[in-house]
Amino acid sequence: MTLSLTRRRIPVRRDAGIYAYERTLARSGFTPVAGTDEAGRGACAGPLVVGAAVLKPGKRGEIPGLADSKLLTPAARERAYDEVLARALAWSVIIVPPDEVDRVGLHRCNITAMRRALARLDLTPSYVLTDGFPVSGLGVPGLAMWKGDQVAACIAAASVIAKVTRDRIMCELHEQWPQYGFDAHKGYVTDEHQQALATHGPSPVHRRSYANVARVVSLGDESLRGDPTYEC
Numbered sequence: 001m002t003l004s005l006t007r008r009r010i011p012v013r014r015d016a017g018i019y020a021y022e023r024t025l026a027r028s029g030f031t032p033v034a035g036t037d038e039a040g041r042g043a044c045a046g047p048l049v050v051g052a053a054v055l056k057p058g059k060r061g062e063i064p065g066l067a068d069s070k071l072l073t074p075a076a077r078e079r080a081y082d083e084v085l086a087r088a089l090a091w092s093v094i095i096v097p098p099d100e101v102d103r104v105g106l107h108r109c110n111i112t113a114m115r116r117a118l119a120r121l122d123l124t125p126s127y128v129l130t131d132g133f134p135v136s137g138l139g140v141p142g143l144a145m146w147k148g149d150q151v152a153a154c155i156a157a158a159s160v161i162a163k164v165t166r167d168r169i170m171c172e173l174h175e176q177w178p179q180y181g182f183d184a185h186k187g188y189v190t191d192e193h194q195q196a197l198a199t200h201g202p203s204p205v206h207r208r209s210y211a212n213v214a215r216v217v218s219l220g221d222e223s224l225r226g227d228p229t230y231e232c
Helices: 020-027 074-087 098-104 106-120 153-176 191-200 211-225
Strands: 002-005 008-011 033-039 048-054 090-096 127-131 142-145
Touching: 020 033, 020 153, 033 106, 033 153, 048 106, 048 153, 074 153, 090 106, 090 153, 098 106, 127 153, 191 211
Parallel strands: 033 127, 127 142
Antiparallel strands: 002 008, 033 048, 048 090
């Protein structure tokens, strides 16, 4: 991949390690570097959560066991989460409720939450690395990276923050609505989750703009129309 540094473009080898991008940027005078990533984009229930992180330069910023949050075991994610919060120069997290995702739209919520997470950092980054999607209007240069949470440390740190925060929220939601099994699938579509949806209908934290949830709502409406006690 190539980093765009104003008028210069500098290649970075993908096998150079997860800290290579931040080190390359630092050598070119871009510090600090912030990363941002989301969790829950593909889930049909629960919030969208976006994290942002700035790691310390050099060896001080290296987090033991840091990797893309999806590649870590739950226990390893929790350990990495604690390390990131203890060692990061700055971090933030934004929680977007499911009804806002329905009302505004997933992608728009995603981009807006990334901007908010970056703005909430205690320091202003000189460069921003984002996972997957370019984020305009930041006032500093940036790069959208394919699978950025696997190749850039600050994005991986942001992904861990977002994922652990969201998983904890889903476990709390399980206490309110245990029939859906949120503690197991975390709101993503599984056979068990879909069966629970069909049996119980959507909960208040399901995203009704998602096709599988909308289908259940539609079927429920149709069954009510067949009932003579139903009033429009």
